[in-house]
Amino acid sequence: MTPEEVEQRGIVVRTGWEATSIEKQEKFVVVENRETNTQERAAFDILAITTGAIPIRPSIPGIDFQNVFALRTLADGIALKAQVDRWMIDQEKRAAGKGEPFNVVIVGGGYIGMELCEAFAKRGAVVTILEKADRILGSMDTPVTQIVEETIAREKIRLLKETTALGFEGSMGMAHKVVTDKGEFNANLVVLAIGVSPASALAVSAGIATGIRRTITVDSHMRTSAPDIYAAGDCADATFIVTGKKTYIPLGTTANKQGRIAGENIAGRETTFDGVAGTAQTKIFDLEVARTGLSSLEAEQESLDFFTSTIKGRSRAKAYPAGKPILVTYTVERGSGRLLGAQMVGQEGVAHRIDTLAACLYGRMTVEDVARLDLGYAPPFATVWDPMLVAANAALKEMGTR
Amino acid sequence: MTPEEVEQRGIVVRTGWEATSIEKQEKFVVVENRETNTQERAAFDILAITTGAIPIRPSIPGIDFQNVFALRTLADGIALKAQVDRWMIDQEKRAAGKGEPFNVVIVGGGYIGMELCEAFAKRGAVVTILEKADRILGSMDTPVTQIVEETIAREKIRLLKETTALGFEGSMGMAHKVVTDKGEFNANLVVLAIGVSPASALAVSAGIATGIRRTITVDSHMRTSAPDIYAAGDCADATFIVTGKKTYIPLGTTANKQGRIAGENIAGRETTFDGVAGTAQTKIFDLEVARTGLSSLEAEQESLDFFTSTIKGRSRAKAYPAGKPILVTYTVERGSGRLLGAQMVGQEGVAHRIDTLAACLYGRMTVEDVARLDLGYAPPFATVWDPMLVAANAALKEMGTR
Numbered sequence: 001m002t003p004e005e006v007e008q009r010g011i012v013v014r015t016g017w018e019a020t021s022i023e024k025q026e027k028f029v030v031v032e033n034r035e036t037n038t039q040e041r042a043a044f045d046i047l048a049i050t051t052g053a054i055p056i057r058p059s060i061p062g063i064d065f066q067n068v069f070a071l072r073t074l075a076d077g078i079a080l081k082a083q084v085d086r087w088m089i090d091q092e093k094r095a096a097g098k099g100e101p102f103n104v105v106i107v108g109g110g111y112i113g114m115e116l117c118e119a120f121a122k123r124g125a126v127v128t129i130l131e132k133a134d135r136i137l138g139s140m141d142t143p144v145t146q147i148v149e150e151t152i153a154r155e156k157i158r159l160l161k162e163t164t165a166l167g168f169e170g171s172m173g174m175a176h177k178v179v180t181d182k183g184e185f186n187a188n189l190v191v192l193a194i195g196v197s198p199a200s201a202l203a204v205s206a207g208i209a210t211g212i213r214r215t216i217t218v219d220s221h222m223r224t225s226a227p228d229i230y231a232a233g234d235c236a237d238a239t240f241i242v243t244g245k246k247t248y249i250p251l252g253t254t255a256n257k258q259g260r261i262a263g264e265n266i267a268g269r270e271t272t273f274d275g276v277a278g279t280a281q282t283k284i285f286d287l288e289v290a291r292t293g294l295s296s297l298e299a300e301q302e303s304l305d306f307f308t309s310t311i312k313g314r315s316r317a318k319a320y321p322a323g324k325p326i327l328v329t330y331t332v333e334r335g336s337g338r339l340l341g342a343q344m345v346g347q348e349g350v351a352h353r354i355d356t357l358a359a360c361l362y363g364r365m366t367v368e369d370v371a372r373l374d375l376g377y378a379p380p381f382a383t384v385w386d387p388m389l390v391a392a393n394a395a396l397k398e399m400g401t402r
Numbered sequence: 403m404t405p406e407e408v409e410q411r412g413i414v415v416r417t418g419w420e421a422t423s424i425e426k427q428e429k430f431v432v433v434e435n436r437e438t439n440t441q442e443r444a445a446f447d448i449l450a451i452t453t454g455a456i457p458i459r460p461s462i463p464g465i466d467f468q469n470v471f472a473l474r475t476l477a478d479g480i481a482l483k484a485q486v487d488r489w490m491i492d493q494e495k496r497a498a499g500k501g502e503p504f505n506v507v508i509v510g511g512g513y514i515g516m517e518l519c520e521a522f523a524k525r526g527a528v529v530t531i532l533e534k535a536d537r538i539l540g541s542m543d544t545p546v547t548q549i550v551e552e553t554i555a556r557e558k559i560r561l562l563k564e565t566t567a568l569g570f571e572g573s574m575g576m577a578h579k580v581v582t583d584k585g586e587f588n589a590n591l592v593v594l595a596i597g598v599s600p601a602s603a604l605a606v607s608a609g610i611a612t613g614i615r616r617t618i619t620v621d622s623h624m625r626t627s628a629p630d631i632y633a634a635g636d637c638a639d640a641t642f643i644v645t646g647k648k649t650y651i652p653l654g655t656t657a658n659k660q661g662r663i664a665g666e667n668i669a670g671r672e673t674t675f676d677g678v679a680g681t682a683q684t685k686i687f688d689l690e691v692a693r694t695g696l697s698s699l700e701a702e703q704e705s706l707d708f709f710t711s712t713i714k715g716r717s718r719a720k721a722y723p724a725g726k727p728i729l730v731t732y733t734v735e736r737g738s739g740r741l742l743g744a745q746m747v748g749q750e751g752v753a754h755r756i757d758t759l760a761a762c763l764y765g766r767m768t769v770e771d772v773a774r775l776d777l778g779y780a781p782p783f784a785t786v787w788d789p790m791l792v793a794a795n796a797a798l799k800e801m802g803t804r
Contacts, residue, residue, distance in 0.1 A: 241776070252786045253779045274774050281778035290778055351783035352754035355790075358776050359758050363765030372676050374643070374760050376683035376692055377655045381753035384654045388757075 022047065022206035024226045046228045046266050049203055049216060050259065053196035053234035053250050062168030065175035070192040071112065083189060084123060101126040103186045105178045107165050108193035109136035114148070114284045116191055117157050121285075128158040128185055130165050130178070132194075137289070139297045143310050143329050144289065144345045151287050196250055198235040211237055213248045220272035222262035230266060232258035239275030242293050242340055242361060243302055249278050278341075279358040281351040290354035293341025293361045296331050305334045309367075309395035313387025315349035317379035324348050328391040330367065337366040337399055342391075349381070353388060367395040424449065424608035426628045448630045448668050451605055451618060452661065455598035455636035455652050464570030467577035472594040473514065485591060486525060503528040505588045507580045509567050510595035511538035516550070516686045518593055519559050523687075530560040530587055532567050532580070534596075539691070541699045545712050545731050546691065546747045553689050598652055600637040613639055615650045622674035624664035632668060634660035641677030644695050644742055644763055645704055651680050680743075681760040683753040690752035694760040695743025698733050707736045711769075711797035715789025717751035719781035726750050730793040732769065739768040739801055744793075751783065755790060769797040 003013040017031040017040075028041040055070035057063055069080045087102050102125045106113045109131035117127045129136070129152075135145050136159065152159060163182045168175035168190065178185045198215045209225035211217045215237035222230045233255035240247040254276050264271045281290040299306045309330045316323030326346035333340055342357040344350045360370055371392035377384050385393070405415040419433040419442075430443040457472035459465055471482045489504050506522045508515045511533035519529050531538070531554075537547050538561065554561060565584045570577035570592065580587045600617045611627035613619045617639035624632045635657035642649040656678050666673045683692040701708045711732045718725030728748035735742055744759040746752045762772055773794035779786050787795070 251779065253776065256786050257774070275776075277776035279776045279778045281780045281783055283780060283782045288783070292776070292778070349754060351778060351780065352751060353757065355755065355775070355777045355788070356757040356761050358778070359761040359765065359767075362771065362775055363761065363767065365761075365765065369764065372659070373757070373764055374655065374677075374679035374681045374694070375757045376681045376694070376753060376760070377653065378683045378685060378753065380685045381683055381690070384658050386757070 019202055022202060022208075022229070024206055024208075024229065027228070044228075046230065048262055048266065049208075049224070049229065049231040049235060050233045050262075051199035051202060051235045052255075054199050055192060055196050056194050057192060058165075058194070060165065060167040061179075062170060062175055065168055065170050065190075066173045067170075067188065068168060068175050068190040068192065072196075080189075080191070084120075084125075087188065088123065102188050103128070104189045104191070105130060105165075105185055105187040106191050106193055107178075108195065109133075109159065109161075110138055110193060110195065111280065111282045112193040113191075114152070114282060116193060117152065118155075118283075118285055121155055121157060125189075126156075126158075128160065128187075130163045130180060130185075131159065131161045132164050134162050136161070139295045140289075140291055141295050141297065141308070141329050141331075141343055143327055144291075144343045147327060147345045148284055148287060148289060151285050155285050196234065198248065198250070200235050203231065203235070212246050215246075215248045217246070218258075220274070221265045221270070222258055222273065223265070230262045232262040238273070241275040241277050247276065247278070249276055249280075251276075251280065253279075274362075277358045277361045279354060281354055283351075286347050287345055288348065288350035289343075289345045290350050291341070291343040292354050292358040293339070294331050295341055295343060296329075299331050299340055304340065306331055306340055307334055307395075307398060308332070309391055309398055311387065311391045311394050313385075313390050314383055315346060315387075316381065317383055320379035326350060326353075326387045328387045330391050330395055332367050332395045332399075334399075337368055337395070339365055339367055339370060342388075344387075349387075353386075356388060367392045367399070371396055421604055424604060424610075424631070426608055426610075426631065429630070446630075448632065450664055450668065451610075451626070451631065451633040451637060452635045452664075453601035453604060453637045454657075456601050457594060457598050458596050459594060460567075460596070462567065462569040463581075464572060464577055467570055467572050467592075468575045469572075469577050469590065470570060470592045470594065474598075482591075482593070486522075486527075489590065490525065504590050505530070506591045506593070507532065507567075507587055507589040508593050508595055509580075510597070511535075511561065511563075512540055512595060512597065513682065513684045514595040515593075516554075516684060518595060519554065520557075520685075520687055523557055523559060527591075528558075528560075530562065530589075532565045532582060532587075533561065533563045534566050536564050538563070541697045542691075542693055543697050543699065543710070543731050543733075543745055545729055546693075546745045549729060549747045550686055550689060550691060553687050557687050598636065600650065600652070602637050605633065605637070614648050617648075617650050619648070620660075622676070623667045623672070624660055624675065625667070632664045634664040640675070643677040643679050649678065649680070651678055653678075653682065655681075676764075679760045679763045681756060683756055685753075688749050689747055690750065691745075691747050692752050692756035693743070693745040694756050695741070695763045696733050697743055697745060698731075701733050701742055706742065708733055708742055709736055709797075709800060710734070711793055711800055713789065713793045713796050715787075715792050716785055717748060717789075718783065719785055722781035728752060728755075728789045730789045732793050732797050734769050734797045734801075736801075739770055739797070741767055741769055741772060744790075746789075751789075755788075758790060769794045769801070773798055 006013050019029045021030045028043045032039050104120045104125040105128045107130050109129050120127050163180050167179045169177040178187045203216045209217045216231040218236045222232050224231050234250035237246045261273045277292050279292040296308045313326045314323045324347040329343050331341040375386045408415050421431045423432045430445045434441050504527045506527040507530045509532050511531050522529050565582050569581045571579040580589045602618050605618045611619045618633040620638045624634050626633050636652035639648045663675045679694050681694040698710045715728045716725045726749035731745050733743040777788045
């Protein structure tokens, strides 16, 4: 929506003003207009902090080169696209000759890094991903990440794991090279996709309580530690429904829900936000990848007593043409059999299946419950025993109750 | 599996033998071999009745014509396909000339009727569907059936609602015409798809208790009323988890689950079957159609105090190409807000989404719970507010809690 569209709903919008401090006791916000160099006090009865998150930009040499991008706003995306478009024109000009490769280096092998790598590869760029850890996609489990790595290798993406960007070399304000602990790589364009931090500085300086990863601490009503001050979205924390602990998983879905709940409470209708399950889905070339709840790595970090159950199912009945394999892996609490998390990868039928398991996590179901679910079956969409049921049966077998 | 493959698992298979009566007290089954005209007594310690269901064939004139099919076994399908293939060859021969149309009449507008109509239309047949009721797809709700009806009309399928087949006219063992209460229709082939009855005659004659629609009554362990006699699958009943009442929704998924649970209990491991949610999905031309729980018609029949909430969402983010509309309708208990059922229709993302709502029914969730679910979001697969969440929010608004 444009500011005008928002104003049509009876909301005053003031763009170009930055909130620089909050006076909790006197209930006003100091706002500054950088263009006119003016300062004002904006009084409030109730304040909502919805400042979002900021992409992490490490303080390494050359980080400010013009072709070292990070993505936050629509403007960031437009600027990035403009540079790519410029190269595409040059590339066409060069087409008759040799055509030098357009080297894109993506720093970070998470969801954003993977989506960028597909987008750049499809435009003909030579893509290199630098990943600090020994795996892509953060804490996703090896059976899943292995399949993703095979796919991106097939698409001629160079993935360098356990590789850290140390800086950029270049000239005329443009990086030409990425320097890493594993050597140097040519780069016409660099995109940083190494995660975000909550934009909580304003709240911190006002003495509002923050917690995990410096997120603004909120209760189930989205209230902060300060009276009449709410927070919601990528600047706030959330409860992880599987562990009951606070977490920081900044996603648009959660930001939207938290915003609505903050608004309802501010408007006087009491509603609560129970928390997040860590559900995420992404498309990486022809793969659908999805997760919810705890991965086995995360369950380990939580020192939970768990086991994993991994199966290979199919997206369609065997007799129906063009079915694809689906890998399903569950993280299951030993003893209780409670489902702690699920991950999936495959060429079809993955993205939406994860939602079923997200609902199971919300309902604190066991794998026995999951095995009993009356899931749909039709040959174009599933096997009679859906892969989710097969995985639940495998987990029950592992538990010795089968 | 072939009988040989089953025997390799250490199971004795005797084909060609029909069980004609059960002696409950003396614990044997009388079996007859029609080919050798012999009879035997097969003693049992534990007996499982898994006789399935039989397609309904009304006693109307001409029902035994060779080209009036019903589908139960693989052999039925092969015989039907042979007739279609024969016509295809004739059709090719006729191709140079005028090429008379191949008229297929499908009696019954349920899932099987719809799937048949697509299959025949794709092979070039002229398809007519006769449906007794004022709607196709049984008890599915009007917003869904309307979209399906529009699609089959676009595919040049003739749908005659409130039309009952009274008999068939023909010669040389072949039907040429279907006579209905709304006129006569040419038919080269007829398929009956008006549902199935449990094959419970054997159980009935043995004095085993039967209930709804003459299904064999079973408990959660799949035990019948007779000691040491179990039943499972399309011949047995099941509990409907939404109402807690017995129901008869014969589907392969349920048959598989019941068979497994009967087997486990027979083998000495106590497990239970909680029941079914009435989840079903089907593909009708380019549409995915799915349901779970109670439709509004069924809720009405149950005299429940409910309301419906219907929304139109999209399968992908607006900015992502090629998204399709998805219609979602919820049946919601007034007061408690409990989700009683859900139905969906659209060109993509429908079939698997229904499973999430089936899990919600299993977890006895309210629409408030549904609205709080942490569902996945990525532009190729969903909108930030998934259509399932939009429908839940719409229901909450209707309840006045929003």
